Amino acid sequence: MQVSKRVVFVTPPTIYDRNGGGMQTQVYRTKEELEQLGYEIEFYTAHKHYDAKQYLCAHAFCAGASTYFPTLSLAKQGLPIVLSTVFIRGSASRLSDIAYRYGHDLIERLPWKLLDDTICARKQAAMAKAALPNTRFEQLHCESVLRLASSKCRVIPNGIDTDWLDLPKDKDAEPSTIAGGIQQPFVLCVGRINDRRKHFPLVAEVCIELGMRCVLVGNWDATIRTSESQRLQHLIDTRSDLIHYVGPLPYRSRELSEMYNRCHVFALPSDFETPGLAALEAGYCRANVIITNVGGTEDYFGSNAIYVSPGNKQQLRAAMEQAVNAPKNEELRERVGSSYKWKNVAELTAAAYSDFIVS
Template identity: 30%
Template sequence: MALPRVAAFTDTYLPTVNGVTYTVKTWREQWTRRDSEMDVIYPRSEHQATAGEHPVSSLPFPFYEGFRVAAPQIPTAVEAADVVHAHTPFSLGLAAKRFARSNDAPLVASYHTPTGEYAEYVSLNGTIERLIRNCATRYERWFLNGADVVITPSERTARHLRETVGVSTPVKVLANGVDTDFFAPMETAAFRERHGLPDGPLVGYTGRHGYEKCLDDIVAAAEGLDVTLVFGGDGPAREDLEATAEAADVDAHFLGFLDRAELPELYAALDVFAFPSPVETQGLVALEANACGTPVVGVDSGALSGTIDDGVTGYKYPEGDTNAFGDAIERALDESERLRERCLDRRGETSVEHSVERLADIYEQVI
């Protein structure tokens, strides 16, 4: 049976690297391998579009580095789409909603990131931030209830949408999936040498450096541990994070933005992947680290409560307790070989191929 043609709208895309862009990119790659089309509509940037990628006019967003505000345009090349998929709720999400209505096509909406988590970037004080968060929740409810189905990567996030946000549209849980052919165990000596990383245990993180990720907690947890910290990625919180690490009694290396080809080497080089972010809807980088054989120590909050299998793929700790965070890191280092084997045993359950097969079923249901 032929797969439907999909028009995927996203307000964040390459060259920005985050969970949304990675998911859109890998799902599209898997979809085209199945001899079907998944067009991507995204804000025009430095990324050079290939066939099936349609940039629209955009401007830099002044409050959030790397994010662009797109004009809510609909390229004529996607008008034959059978399904419209909105990956974000902003200007291109609104364009997706309008396009689906005008073409009598089903609208699928993915819930990747809580909109309210961006409040601190545009607010001047706590009162304004709370107001923006409340408005964001109401906006999410309106936007998601206009879809035919909402996809979210974890059951915990699905409950949040139903019980807290008040989404009445059917919500289906679909993990974003990991490319387990790409993210796999490998030799790391060359990576260590290339980036000047010393011998001994490495504890690190890669991804967007946002304030809501609480990356300062990694520095606090590592004080007193005989480890080297490694941070890959970039973002608005990086400068402050570097200052925090410099003032603390830790050995920290900031590698900046890494080419995607280096990510499996980074994950495999780490003895523990540290993940203090309480705002994740899945925590895809945790699953990527596990696929490379690296256990994750993360906060027992948000989707990470379900993503991390305590004592199997890593350990969890109570939110805000950096002492417990450090203890969990130390325990994971002591049990690294056992945890590594358990992580590798779980690789098949998290593959992107499995996720895209389920995505095809969801599309067929809404059609």
Template identity: 30%
Template structure:
């Protein structure tokens, strides 16, 4: 490998303000400490052979725009895939929660199907042709390689870290006094169908222990479902909005168990923070959590309420595990994550510049899928204008902001 005297990197920030934003901010700060020249901005600012680091692969259409822009600039591209196979979620997790209904049900179902195809095509293009990938765990790396045939030799594992506020001891007294609970079951994360809090509420309905859900609700409909389920619970249920880091650290310290029973969770940052605060940890089996915790956590099937209940109750009955806390604080640091990230930058700089034979074919496939999605969204908007003008305007904003813009960028890239 060639010697790298300096690295200038453009970090493209995520749209997501949750765990990805924390990862972005902490990684940027740690990279600067390692001497990397860090700049936050758009891929269009990059010069040839500079690094463009894309964090927000979950927002895949926006990431595709940045990817194509970076390629046009001649930059080297590093991507955090943040990927887990969501098939079970689409097949089971949305049942009874977010299913197409009404006059447009068939069209909406077609749109969702085509959108998933377009997202797959966009991910395949990015994951197969980035100069380096930064999976958060070996399990995620294996999935990216399997599902997209992405080259394993371009991947550097960069596990999540924990912030210093969570590595410090906390008593939990401030949270306990404010909310009147201690030794409760906690779930910290946005309230939505993916995080699966509704199943957690169902699974613990007959338990007398308090359950605290911390996080912003993504939709009022899902919040309503959870609140109605909470009314059936034997124990107390608290819904708490998103908290600043210090208050969240106090919540972890006051809790006994932290449970994330998501339909998928790539590498749950909240579980690391909770473990560093002394919580017993329950995780979904649909995640890379086992790569972090091994046998020091309890695992459950997100589609099986009994599995969730057994895992949470077993964790609650278990003694504290100080060794886990010490290991998490010692091993999962943002400095280590930044060191691995820097290795990926060096790998990207050394990557061959020859155009792979299949790039154009994959780009054209993504273009075709996006074009089909745009047509279906136009059809949907036309129907909505006849039914409800305000909803049609919302769909217009969504389509124009994500699909149409990406389609135009991809089309221009293929014409070069």
């Protein structure tokens, strides 16, 4: 009997934003490459009944409250669940991790059946036939916090597209107005500026202390009024000679490609990354990457990046001084270009479908 290759994707609503970030890229590029392999991918809608006999599985991206109820609905309709966890909560501290886990154990025992992001993710982990974390670190975290069975797990790395990152070889080609207006060398930060990514003001402060130019790229949620957001705005307003916020740049745009290629240092010392698609893109463009040591980033970058603990200003300062004085990173370009492309990701995902669902 021929096995169906129809798959329902369940995603957080944020992937439909104009600049949905790394999750948006992961979902759409996985979809496109799976379709090249003969799969039929459709996005979940609450107004449709799904006949389980017509589908291979449902694939949910990002465990938690944003995808829990669609996942539950599809499971009740008989579709096997594949879960790309994209889940790290709590802290890098082992003690904090234990406290976080047992705190949610207590919540589950309460008689009121309370649901929060982690409880929802636990329920998804229990119903999933396969779980596809992006790093070994994430897998172990999910095994601990979500009680995810290791027998269900297979690490599937993230990927990038490289075609748009290679600039024209014409030496006379003029850079875009944005990139051309920033004097080199500079430190680049790319990502959503929100309450989870608290490293932006820290990077800006260290750059000011070292007299280095810093360029910030990404969506900035205007509704956020945290102390970190106010701190960053103050640095931009008072030290515009060194700190430049250029706003969001479209994915695959020439302007963003030029930023990656012209920066000497790329900094992503956030609370955790798995691994941060922007860091992979910058690494392919030979930038010297400074990145958090939390989330499994070493799986991707190996010895070709400088690792720092989240929030550690002293480590970040030393890393900045090391990175700005180092030559461009040719080894990282080779590592990323050979191992982390979306075609590879789709092939590994298809193999997981076959091994966990079909077999």
